[in-house]
Amino acid sequence: MAKLPFVFGPLAGVAPGHEFRNRLELYGAGVHTQTQAGISARQGEGAASIVLSGGYEDDEDFGDVIIYTGRGGRSAESRQQVADQTLTGSNLELARNYTTGLPLRVTRKVEARNGSFYRYDGLYRVAGYWAEPGKSGLRVWRFRLELLPNDGAPSPDAAAAVSAVAEEMAAYGSAPRRASTVLRIVRDTAISRAVKALHDYHCQVCGVQLRGGLPYAEAAHIRPLGAPHHGPDALANVLCLCANHHVLFDLGAFGIAPDFQLLGLPGQLIIKKKHLIGAEFLAYHRAHFYEPQANAGQK
Template identity: 55%
Template sequence: MDRIFGEITGIPEGSEFENRFYLSQYGIHRPLQAGISGSQTEGADSIVLSGGYEDDEDNGDEIIYTGHGGRSQVTGLQVSDQTLSRQNLALALNCQRGLPVRVIRGYNHNSPYSPSVGYRYDGLYRVDSYWREKGLSGFFVWRFRLIKIKPLSDANQVSEEQPTYGQTQRVDTSVSRIVRDSQLSRFIKELYGYHCQVCQHTIETNIGPYAEAAHIRPLGRPHDGPDVLTNLLCLCPNHHVMFDFGGFSIADDLSLLGVKGKLYNHKSHVVGIEYLQYHRQHFFSREVGV
C-alpha cells in the first residue's frame, strides 16, 4: 500500500477516533503502537502525540516532538541515547523534502490541546527543523520542530506540497521569517571573496560570484543564535546544506568533522568556539542510518 503524505480523503481535521485500531483502519496512522509512521527511505506520513516521551512540548500550532527510541519498556523512562535512524530518520527526511506529516493527539498526552478521550486528527504540520540535545533524563534525544500548515481560510501564501505519489495538492501555509542582518551577510561573503570556507570554490554567475552566509547556531526558536559575525560562515550552497543538516561539523581547532580538511579562516574573522560546540552537540551525528 502506497504511503500517503497529506490529507486522507473523507477524514477532515478534527475527526475523532476511539482507539489506535480505528486510526489504523482509516489510514490516519497505520502502526498500532509506534508513535511515528514512516520509512527511513520515504519519510514519515503521520505521528501520534500520546505522552510517551517526557521531552515533548505542545504549543498548539508549534510542537517540539521527541524522536523514537532509548526508552525502557518496563518504566517508560529514557535510558539510552537516540540515534538518527529508522523512524527518526524518516521524520528528518520530511524536513529536507518538504513533506507534510499528519498529527494525531491522544487522550493520554499531557497537553491542553489533547482530547479528553480517544484520539483526534489535528491536521497537517511541516517539519521546520530537527536537532539533537540532551533530554530531561540526561540522554541524547532527537527533537523535531513541527509547524501547523494553516487551512485555506487562514493562509497568506500558497505553496506546492506532494502528499501522494504522482499527485500534487495545493497546500496553503503562513510563513514567518527571521530578518537577518544583510550587512553582515555581505561583509562575510566579501571578506572571503565569495569563496567557500570548506572547499574554497566560488560559483560564477552572469551577474558575478555567488556564496551564502551560514549561521553556525541557527537563528530563531528554539536555538536563538545571534546574528553576529562570530556566528557566520561563508559557504557554497552544497556545503551550506550539508552543514545545516549535520553532514559535517567543525572542531574547536577548525578541523572538519565528517569531511576531509580544515576550515579556511581569514585572519580578520574570529569564529565563535561556543557556536561550533553548539552545532556539534545539536546537529552532527556519526550514527545516521544505524
C-alpha cells in the same frame, strides 16, 4: 489485518477534529499506519504521521507548535529514557521531511472523563530538528513541528509533478492566487521535491550537494510566484540551487543567458535533459532582476 497504502499528506474524508475511539480505528482510516509506534514512516521517503500520546517526557505541545521527541532509548518497562537516541530509522525519516517539505499528519490522544480517544488535528511541517540532552540527561532528537493551514483538500500526487517534465512546454498562466492552504503547500512541495530529485540535491550553478547528515537544496522560482510577477508553480520555472546561490539569484546578482551561460558569474548552468527550463522565464528574470542590478553596478 490488511495492509493499507502508505499516503503522505491529507486524506479524503478525514478533516481536522475527526475523532477515533482507538488506535485500530486510526489505523483502519489510514491516518496512522502503526498500531503501536508513534511515528509512521517509510525508509528513504519520510514520515507520514505521528501520534502524540504523552509517552516521552521531553515532548512539548503548544498547539500550533509542537516540540516532538524522536523515537528510541526508552525502557519498555519503566517508560523512562535509558539510552541516547540516534538519528536513524523513523527519526531519520522525520528529518527527511524537513529537507523535502513533506507534510506530517498529527493525531493527539485525548483523555476524557469517560476514557480516552484519538483526535486528528491536521497537517504540520517539520520546521527544524536538533539533538540535545533531555530531562534524563541523555541525548534526544527534537523536532519542531508547525501547524499548516488545512482546507481539507486531498494532496496532489507528487509523481504527477515528476512526469510533467516529459510534457511539451505550453503557455503558462499565472499561478493561482489563494490563501495559504494545504492544497497550495503540498502542490508547491511536490514541485520542490521533483526538481531536487532530478538533480539529486546538487546546485545547478556550483554543482555542490550540501549535506548535514541528509542532502539539502532549495527550489528557486525563476519568475517569482505572486504579485506582481505571477510566475507559475511549474518545473519549467524552477531551479535546484544551494542556499547561497538561491539568495544571489533572487537578488539579481547573476542571471542566465538563453544558452545557459551564467551572467555575472563564471560558468554555465548545469542542466538535465528531463528538466526543461522555460526560456521565457529566464528572459523575465534577466529583464526584471539581473539587468537592473548589472546596470546599477556600472553607475
